[in-house]
Amino acid sequence: MSKVALAFDLGGTELRAALVDREGRLLAFASVPTLARDGVMAVVGQIEILAETVRREVPDAVVAGIGIGAPGPLDPKAGIVLGAPTLSGWHDVPLAGILSDRLGLPVRLENDANAAALGEWHFGAGKGANSLVFVTISTGIGGGVIVDGRIMHGRRGLAAEIGHMTITDKGERCFCGATGCFEAVASGTALGRRATAITVAGDGSRLRVLSGDAEVTGRDVVDAVRVGDPMAISLLEDEARWLGIGFTNLLHLYSPDVLVMGGGISNGFDLLRETVEATIRNRAMPAYRDVPVVPAQLGRHAGLIGAASLILRDEDETALQVSTGENPDNHTETEPVGTREAIHG
Amino acid sequence: MSKVALAFDLGGTELRAALVDREGRLLAFASVPTLARDGVMAVVGQIEILAETVRREVPDAVVAGIGIGAPGPLDPKAGIVLGAPTLSGWHDVPLAGILSDRLGLPVRLENDANAAALGEWHFGAGKGANSLVFVTISTGIGGGVIVDGRIMHGRRGLAAEIGHMTITDKGERCFCGATGCFEAVASGTALGRRATAITVAGDGSRLRVLSGDAEVTGRDVVDAVRVGDPMAISLLEDEARWLGIGFTNLLHLYSPDVLVMGGGISNGFDLLRETVEATIRNRAMPAYRDVPVVPAQLGRHAGLIGAASLILRDEDETALQVSTGENPDNHTETEPVGTREAIHG
Known part of the structure; x- marks a missing residue:
């Protein structure tokens, strides 16, 4: 064997x-x-x-x-x-x-x-790439970066703290203490929080029905988009725009051959894709615009x-x-x- | 020989x-x-x-x-x-x-x-570091990154396009077409533009005297701070805060052992230092707060x-x-x- x-x-x-x-x-x-x-x-x-x-x-x-x-x-x-x-x-x-x-x-x-x-690089969505950025969008935002054929570590192995890159002046204070972190505006938690804020338990909205009248999660928003809920569609548009802004930064900073998106919110990748790509095309410098953004393939086993x-x-x-x-x-x-x-x- | x-x-x-x-x-x-x-x-x-x-x-x-x-x-x-x-x-x-x-x-x-x-890494301010971020702040903002003992290239050698990382919703449109780029708010050009905007040719202000009543440059602002001009001091505070926000991102994303600042504006490094460091301490996650930010040593020969x-x-x-x-x-x-x-x- x-x-x-x-x-x-x-x-x-x-x-x-x-x-x-x-x-x-x-x-x-x-x-x-x-x-x-x-x-x-x-x-x-x-x-x-x-x-x-x-x-x-x-x-x-x-x-x-x-x-x-x-x-x-x-x-x-x-x-x-x-x-x-x-x-x-x-x-x-x-x-x-x-x-x-x-x-x-x-x-x-x-x-x-x-x-x-490394999993997505060797065996998943990034196979064959020389440089790769893996971003996981779920409760928080994290990631790992392969550059020039090697995983990037940096001082104390702390490189690629992607979630705490400042991308805006807006948004609630991040748990890290700063404001405007990528994670604070684009994580699944942030998406769920925005959905919770514009609905009320018992209001009969699709989002609250899906959440069982509890706090709405990012997953609930994705599920509501799948059944055509207009409120959820608008929320996911915003989410995709924030992802596009953050991803554009990652393209400029690491210049990967491919950007792989994983985490819970990547279940909605097909719904997010168009606006994510449009935002990148709109904001990235020309040389970075054609870098593919793809969903992770290995799921929870990555x-x-x-x-x-x-x-x-x-x-x-x-x-x-x-x-x-x-x-x-x-x-x-x-x-x-x-x-x-x-x-x- | x-x-x-x-x-x-x-x-x-x-x-x-x-x-x-x-x-x-x-x-x-x-x-x-x-x-x-x-x-x-x-x-x-x-x-x-x-x-x-x-x-x-x-x-x-x-x-x-x-x-x-x-x-x-x-x-x-x-x-x-x-x-x-x-x-x-x-x-x-x-x-x-x-x-x-x-x-x-x-x-x-x-x-x-x-x-x-590479120059600053081998022979200048970053000697002995395993990972290093070099940022040059002048007309634009550029840089190079050493990670784990190697210069970072990425796809088509395009990594470390530091100037075009989005850090804010504010600021004028960058020449690249996006808004909120690090370069658009923190370059020497941006600093000069802000100084030009709050003064008028012939107004007798220190900034305009130094610029010969032409457009004020970032260098003029630094020079005016050196003679205690309050308007320039306030402008340089803003500049240092933007630099601190951008540098915090670079610490999170690359985790260098040292961040080396070069370019024309680094002539004012001693004046910028306190607010840059305070901004980093305020915004960076604890593990990144003690990374030294130092001025480049090799000047134009780097x-x-x-x-x-x-x-x-x-x-x-x-x-x-x-x-x-x-x-x-x-x-x-x-x-x-x-x-x-x-x-x-």
Whole structure:
């Protein structure tokens, strides 16, 4: 059986694991609700159990290493989670080292948005591109950038904080404290907030019917457009215009070959496309106008598949995390694991 | 004598040449007004003459190759100037190949803003940084970005079009056609325009006295602040706030170790600094607030020194331009020139 990667996507609510083959296919999958409040070792325990679960499903798989996507900021080179806002007590956690010791395999770590970008780049909507911007539009706005064939890290792995680029003087204050952030006007949350503001619970509007008279979400707006609701159509027009303004900036700043849009709101990509493209044509300098904007292809598994690509592909040398230690659970003499040869061979 | 580079900075008004040593020092320098309207071969002729001029000054110099900064967009890998707005008739010019044939040396080409970024990175204000953003604030706003130890190119070498990032709904229409571009509100031109708008020729204001009752320039504003003019102080405060907003975006998007500010307006760096830094502290997410913003060190020679670094340093493999042709001016049999060994040896 050819080489596979053991991949994890460590989220604040869900921890997912998979065995992924060289074509980016999931051979086995398992997930559990993350023990996000119970500290590092509780989650490490979950990872060990999930590793066993998925490996048991494909017993003859030769696992070349572990790729893991985790909330940033993190240091991909050292394999350290610096601080994960959604995981209690996670500060300066040498996750790659811990997992490498526990599981006896080389481990590479990447932040979750970058992992999703890598997934779409190697196996999804950005296949074959030399430079790519992946933007995820959901509760917030995040992303990852491939430039000249490499994932962009920057200082402390903090590059591509796309959501907190100022694009306007308008809009409500962003949770980050600034005003005019891309995220504050163009996220799914912002779209839902605008829809909530122009409707009232019980008003019988399509938006409120779809939301069950609760706060309207960005998804509700997309769903209402699909049934022709004029109020929703106007809201989604505004949304597409904001996306077009932000995307134009990303084209100018990173000059990708392709811009890949993922996240919950990308379910409405077909509805947003025309206005997004018109806004880009209207605002971008001529040399950037013909860059394709495409929907993500890997859906919720982009991060998992991208994490696997850290092991299955070797383009991104900078994120290399190598273990030369032994498995502490096995005190007999073992071969050193996680040499470069083991990863790249 | 140790290895030196022959460097050119090809501008729309001035063509500069220098011999630059491994420490980034200019051993010889010469310049001429660019024959910008006379087509490619007129400029190539100027380059050949300047090459002779500077080489004659240091006859024992061993020239390892030619680095040239030219107006973008250009393809650094192929060594082709795609289209230079300030040079008539320059479309798809294989400049590196032409010069390599003429001068019998390996040639590497980079766009002028990237060349300046490389100069400041290798020999100036950004020495030792792994990631760096260089922003030049003068007539327009441009820049170059080093990420993870490499200059960022992107599709068609068009990355880092910093001036045309939208940061506001305000401001006059930018020459690019959009509104709210960083350049449209924060360039030296924008600063001068604001100063011109609130004064009148002959009004006796410090700004108009300094401008000789012509249109006020950004430089005039800086000069007026130096003599304590309150109107100029207020204008420069606004300028610094716009710079702070734009710089905050650049920190979020590229996560550099240092942001280097060059261009004419950086003459007022000491006056701008406090408000620029306060704006960043106020708007940037915590992890980005302590990134130093520093003035450029190489002044008008940054591009020339950076062009030399293309030959003197080999970090940026992607811009490699190699000639294996012969010198057409010399039809005797010659050794092939411009092998990789010749560059890197």
